[in-house]
Amino acid sequence: MKIFSAAQLSQADKITIEKQDITSEALMERAGEQVFNWLHTHLDGAPVTIRIFCGIGNNGGDGLVIGRLLIEHGYKVVVYVVNFSDKRSKNFLLNYNKIKNVTKDWPILMTSQADFPEISDEDMIVDAIFGIGLNRSPEGWVRKLIQYLNANQAFKLSVDIPSGLYANLPLKDKEAVLKADHTLTFQTAKLCFFLPETAPFVSNFNILEIGLDLDFIKNTEPIAQLISKPEAQAFYQPRNKFDHKGTFGHVLIVGGSYGKIGAAVLSTSAAFKIGAGMVTAFVPECGYSILQSTIPEAMVITDKEEKFISNIETDFKPSAIAIGMGLGKNKATVAALKKVLQLKDIPFVIDADALNIISENKSLLDFLPSNSILTPHPGELKRLIGTWKNDYDKLKKAKKFSEKHQVVLIIKGAYTITVYENKLYINTSGNPGMGTAGSGDALSGVIAGLLSQGYDPLLASVFGVYMHGSAGDIATGQLGFEAVMAGDIVENISEAYLELFSREEAHEQSQ
Ligand SMILES: NC(=O)C1=CN([C@@H]2O[C@H](COP(=O)(O)OP(=O)(O)OC[C@H]3O[C@@H](n4cnc5c(N)ncnc54)[C@H](O)[C@@H]3O)[C@@H](O)[C@H]2O)[C@@H](O)CC1
């Protein structure tokens, strides 16, 4: 699914109004109706007091529509106008009059802190103060109102975006953002929903389709792509009847050092589970019997050194190499990395200590084969691209790095973001159960296994990240967050494949 910027969305708004020959008021009614329908389905007439806080722009207009529809359906509603300015939008005013026609009274006008109402913990707060039209941080009593609402235990539902967040610009004042329990957002998710500094204000969200112009959506280059199951299904490359292990390639996993051989074990088994035809692990001598006994399917080549890797040589040409997991940073290993990076025409996944070695020896950046995939967690990323001022600065620097070195950069996290040149792909699978040692090693193996099967580097990255997260979701479903270990993620790659095409297909067929 595409993620658009605030500017693109308001353009989509205009085009929709023109092409569908509707008024902007009708579009607002559509948006408000969608929120009402969601609420009505979930509340089912419950006698909860719904307190709707409306700003004076179009987000406030949405709030007025929602209020009117709820009142018409018998809900107990109190509507407040957060009157921070007299520059009310046209559609706000239209709906201001409309709600008065229903209630026979104007909504409650708030103009200072003295107007803050008492709110019970059992009430529901609907936040329609600011939408994607926010152009500066909320100040004064409005800022205080947001803090007042945040301090309250009542359930908070934000309309379109939690008030105080910018859809796709850095946040300046963290104390002036409504902390929503749920957000109902129009047409597409906003970029800020997925970035570590702003995502905590969003918690959960649903996208409500409001019928914006399909041509615009189809033909407009988004600021990011959201990767969920439908996208992952489209990425999957099916097998042919006469394919054989040679077709699925031969992965070389280079990693492990004394005390960290498990990293190579995890990557090797992940490469197998995702479908590589053959996998060879290149490990220090001390890893030989560990690998052979834990994964009999794998071939093993050992370094001449007992405890670390000093020179990487194989008697075959790998179809993909993943390097760095548990590797250590021995001086000899640095030289070995430099040498192996000079192999031609082999796609690379570069992880963990291989990234750290590169960060400490920036001249190695010149040896990165183009289209290599780098998989840093935020700590490794910082060492690689330097510090950043905020999430947007981080993405800007990551894009620049990707363009300059012609690499795919996978920024791991709750929402892992794959950066390729100017493009961003945001992954939606995965869960905090995956915050466990070795889960990154599993990811490197997954991506290398996809590369070896012929997925191109960008596809292998985006699809691999999704599948890894999906396997993690299945593992967490079986074991609970705390008990998941990286091996459980690897174990569930098979389920992730089955899940990719399971129920929905059966469902579609039965329709
Ligand atoms: N596709 C769309 O774009 C649609 C948008 N709609 C709604 O319209 C919203 C956007 O509406 P608007 O562009 O009118 O803007 P908003 O309603 O988001 O609010 C901003 C208003 O407050 C002012 N303002 C901004 N920052 C301020 C600050 N810190 N302190 C005081 N005033 C401030 C702005 O000048 C503007 O008037 C969306 O979020 C959504 O809720 C829906 O009605 C229908 C479809």
Ligand SMILES: Nc1ncnc2c1ncn2[C@@H]1O[C@H](COP(=O)(O)OP(=O)(O)O)[C@@H](O)[C@H]1O
């Ligand atoms: N809260 C979370 N939600 C989703 N995925 C997560 C979460 N925490 C960690 N992960 C995933 O787990 C993996 C952790 O990788 P990494 O930090 O490199 O682990 P390690 O170095 O132990 O192998 C990444 O793919 C990351 O996206």
Ligand SMILES: [K+]
């Ligand atoms: K809002």
